[in-house]
Amino acid sequence: MIEVVDIHKSFNSHHVLSGVNLTIEKGESMVVLGGSGTGKSVLLKIIMGLLKPDQGTILIDGTEIIHLREEKLNEIRKKFGMLFQGAALFDSLSVWENVGFGLMEHTSLSKAEIRNRVTEKLAMVGLKNIEDKMPSELSGGMKKRVGLARAIAMNPEIILYDEPTTGLDPIMADVINELIIKLKHEIHATSVAITHDMTSAFKIGDRLALLYQGVIHRIGTPEEFKHSEDPVVRQFVTGSSVGPITAG
Amino acid sequence: MISWLEKIGHRAIEVLKKVGEASLLFSQALRWTFMPPVYFKNIIQQMEVIGVQSIPVVLITSLSTGLVLALQSYTGFKRFHAENLVGTVVALSLTRELGPVLTGLIVAGRAGAAMAAELGTMRVTEQIDALSTLAVNPVKYLIIPRLFAGLIMLPILTVFADMIGIVGGYFISVQYLQANPVIYIRRTTEFLEANDIFGGLLKACVFGILISVVCSYKGFNTEGGAVGVGKATTGAVVISMILILVSDYFLTMLLFKQ
Structure with a gap:
C-alpha cells in the first residue's frame, strides 16, 4: 500500500504541491490526472524517493521512506518498477542489458539466465529478437515497451507510469494501455500512473485522482469521473478550454 | 549602486553554493568508494575514455612543446653561452610544469567535455533517475569510476x-x-631529481580529481535540455581549466619552493 501524506513541494518561490493526500491500496491501479505543470511528475518522483518533499511523508507498506538512508531506500526501491515518459533507456547499453540491468545488479543469476528472463519480459510486452539492438535503433513505441519490460524485469510489487502514452500515436498508445492492463492481471502489481490522456486514464485506472492547484481535488472511479458535476472534473474530462482551469 | 552590490552578492552566494554542492558530491563519492559493489567494468571503461583515447593528442602536444622549448631555449641561451643547459631546462620544465599542466588542460578539454556532456544528457533524459529507480546509486555507478579514472590516468598520461x-x-x-x-x-x-618527477605526477593526480569532480558535478546537475547540456559542458571545461591553472600555482609553491 502507498500512503501519500500531506506532501508539500516548492521550487524557488513556486509552490507546486500544497498538501497532497492519497492512499493507493495493494493491487489497485490509480491514475493521477492533472494539466501540464501541475506537479504530477514531481509527485511520482517523491513517491519513488527521487525528490525530497518540503513537508509531509510517504509510506510504502507502512515504512516511511522520506528520511531513509540511501542503502535502506534502495531496498524499498527494489519493490518498484518505473516507466519513464521518454523511456529513459541507457543509451550506452543494448536492449537486453537495459532490461536485465536490475537483475545483473541485484541477483546472482547467470548471464544466460538473465538473457532468458529478458527474452521472456520482452515477449510479455510484445517484442521479439531485439535483445542485441541499441536503444537508438528503436522507434518511440518500441522504446516505451522496452522501458516497460525493464520496469517489470524484477517482478515489482509497485509499478509507476510517468505519462505512459504521451508522444505515441493513438494505436501505439492503446497497445501500451492494453499492456498495462495485461501486466496488472499477470503480475498483480499496485500501479500509479500519471497522465492527462483521458482515454488512457479511463482504460487503465481502477480509481482516478485529479491534481489541481497543488492538492488532490477529487478521487473517484472512472464512471464517477465521467458523470461528475464538479466543474473542474467536468472541464478536465471534456477537455474544454472554458471553465475554472486556466491555461498556463 | 545597491543593485550592483546586490548582484555581486547574489553571484557570490551562487558560486559558494555550487562549490558547496560539488564538495558534497565529492565527499559522497569518497564515502561510497569504500562500500561494495565496486564497478570495475565502469572504471576500466572510463580509464579508456579519459586516458587511452587522450594519448594521441597528449603526445602530439607534448612533442611539439618539447621541440619548441628546446629550440627557444637554445636560441635564448646562446646569447650568454649557456646552450649546454638546454637539456636541463627542457627536462625540468616538462616534468615539473608543462607535462602535468598541458596534460590536465588537454584532458579537461577532451575527456572533461565528453564527461559533462554524457552525464548531462543522462540527466535530462532521466537516465540518472532510472538508475536510482533500479536501486543503483548513481554516484557510485557513474561518478566514482570517473574519479578513479582521472586519478589513475592523469599521472600515466603525464609520464608519456x-x-x-x-x-x-x-x-x-x-x-x-x-x-x-x-x-x-x-x-x-x-640536475633532474626524483622530486621533480614525483612532484609533477602529484600535480597530475590533483588535476585528474579536479577535472572528474567538476565535470561530473556540472553534468550531474544539468538542467534544461540540449541548451543546458551545452552550458554544462562549456562551464565544466572552463572551470576545470581555471582550477588547474590556479591550483598549479599553489601546488608549485607547496612542492617546489626551496
Whole structure:
C-alpha cells in the first residue's frame, strides 16, 4: 500500500504541491490526472524517493521512506518498477542489458539466465529478437515497451507510469494501455500512473485522482469521473478550454 | 549602486553554493568508494575514455612543446653561452610544469567535455533517475569510476607527456642544433631529481580529481535540455581549466619552493 501524506513541494518561490493526500491500496491501479505543470511528475518522483518533499511523508507498506538512508531506500526501491515518459533507456547499453540491468545488479543469476528472463519480459510486452539492438535503433513505441519490460524485469510489487502514452500515436498508445492492463492481471502489481490522456486514464485506472492547484481535488472511479458535476472534473474530462482551469 | 552590490552578492552566494554542492558530491563519492559493489567494468571503461583515447593528442602536444622549448631555449641561451643547459631546462620544465599542466588542460578539454556532456544528457533524459529507480546509486555507478579514472590516468598520461617532450627536446637539440648528445643527456639527468618527477605526477593526480569532480558535478546537475547540456559542458571545461591553472600555482609553491 502507498500512503501519500500531506506532501508539500516548492521550487524557488513556486509552490507546486500544497498538501497532497492519497492512499493507493495493494493491487489497485490509480491514475493521477492533472494539466501540464501541475506537479504530477514531481509527485511520482517523491513517491519513488527521487525528490525530497518540503513537508509531509510517504509510506510504502507502512515504512516511511522520506528520511531513509540511501542503502535502506534502495531496498524499498527494489519493490518498484518505473516507466519513464521518454523511456529513459541507457543509451550506452543494448536492449537486453537495459532490461536485465536490475537483475545483473541485484541477483546472482547467470548471464544466460538473465538473457532468458529478458527474452521472456520482452515477449510479455510484445517484442521479439531485439535483445542485441541499441536503444537508438528503436522507434518511440518500441522504446516505451522496452522501458516497460525493464520496469517489470524484477517482478515489482509497485509499478509507476510517468505519462505512459504521451508522444505515441493513438494505436501505439492503446497497445501500451492494453499492456498495462495485461501486466496488472499477470503480475498483480499496485500501479500509479500519471497522465492527462483521458482515454488512457479511463482504460487503465481502477480509481482516478485529479491534481489541481497543488492538492488532490477529487478521487473517484472512472464512471464517477465521467458523470461528475464538479466543474473542474467536468472541464478536465471534456477537455474544454472554458471553465475554472486556466491555461498556463 | 545597491543593485550592483546586490548582484555581486547574489553571484557570490551562487558560486559558494555550487562549490558547496560539488564538495558534497565529492565527499559522497569518497564515502561510497569504500562500500561494495565496486564497478570495475565502469572504471576500466572510463580509464579508456579519459586516458587511452587522450594519448594521441597528449603526445602530439607534448612533442611539439618539447621541440619548441628546446629550440627557444637554445636560441635564448646562446646569447650568454649557456646552450649546454638546454637539456636541463627542457627536462625540468616538462616534468615539473608543462607535462602535468598541458596534460590536465588537454584532458579537461577532451575527456572533461565528453564527461559533462554524457552525464548531462543522462540527466535530462532521466537516465540518472532510472538508475536510482533500479536501486543503483548513481554516484557510485557513474561518478566514482570517473574519479578513479582521472586519478589513475592523469599521472600515466603525464609520464608519456614528459617522456615524449624530453625525447623531442633531445631530437631537436642533437639532430638540428648539433648539440653534443652525451653532454645533452648528462645535463638532462644531472640536475633532474626524483622530486621533480614525483612532484609533477602529484600535480597530475590533483588535476585528474579536479577535472572528474567538476565535470561530473556540472553534468550531474544539468538542467534544461540540449541548451543546458551545452552550458554544462562549456562551464565544466572552463572551470576545470581555471582550477588547474590556479591550483598549479599553489601546488608549485607547496612542492617546489626551496
